[in-house]
Amino acid sequence: MLAFGFLLGLALARIATVGALPTNTSGGLGSRSKIAPKVFIIDLFNEEGSSWFGIPEFNVLERNVTVPGFSPLFPEAHCTQDGAICQLVTGEAEINAASTITTLVHSSLFDLTRTYFLIAGIAGINPKVGTIGSVTFARYAVQVGLQYEFDAREKPVEFPTGYVPQGAFAPDQFPPIL
Ligand SMILES: *[C@@H]1O[C@H](CO)[C@@H](O)[C@H](O)[C@H]1NC(C)=O
Ligand SMILES: *[C@@H]1O[C@H](CO)[C@@H](O)[C@H](O)[C@H]1NC(C)=O
Secondary structure, X not given: OHHHHHHHHHHHHXXXXXXXXXXXXXXXXXXXXXXXXXXXXXXXXXXXXXXXXOOOOOOOOOEEEEOOOOOOOOOEEEEOOOOOEEEEXXXXXXXXXXXXXXXXXXXXXXXXXXXXXXXXXXXXXXXXXXOOOOOOOOOOOOXXXXXXXXXXXXXXXXXOOOXXXXXXXXXXXXXXXX
């Protein structure tokens, strides 16, 4: 949580700077013109997304834009009235990030040619190699699918592994079909 708070503080500081710029973008409003955000905030799950709501600097709930192709769980982009700042939630893991952002960049609702993207998500790092606020660039991403992981030191002793499918309660269990 500490890391989360720090990252969020950093993100807010950067947005506050952007917010000081004139926000009356031509083409940002109007039913026929595209929304041309100066900044698009990308979050990955609910709590990250809602942390931008109800803040004094700007209100991204002034304009909700349903974007066909977004996750059914997060079907809308949220924007300020003038469209200068928008925000979305992708859903977790690479697969949801890839499908949502691919949808966004191909959407005819937005003109993203002059948009900065701010990825505002939590991250973790081994404390032996980085501290809170460190900046790193990963050389590789390992896609292991959507699952939970118990730290090996905290998992129940009868679990052969800490990996549990989402919706299941033990390793090697199939999630219930809903
Ligand atoms: C924003 O831009 C529109 C169109 O250019 C203009 O009519 C309007 O007065 C502007 N609003 C503000 C607050 O500057
Ligand atoms: C946008 O959606 C949020 C809920 O996600 C709601 O609270 C808000 O009132 C909506 N804004 C508009 C302009 O309808």
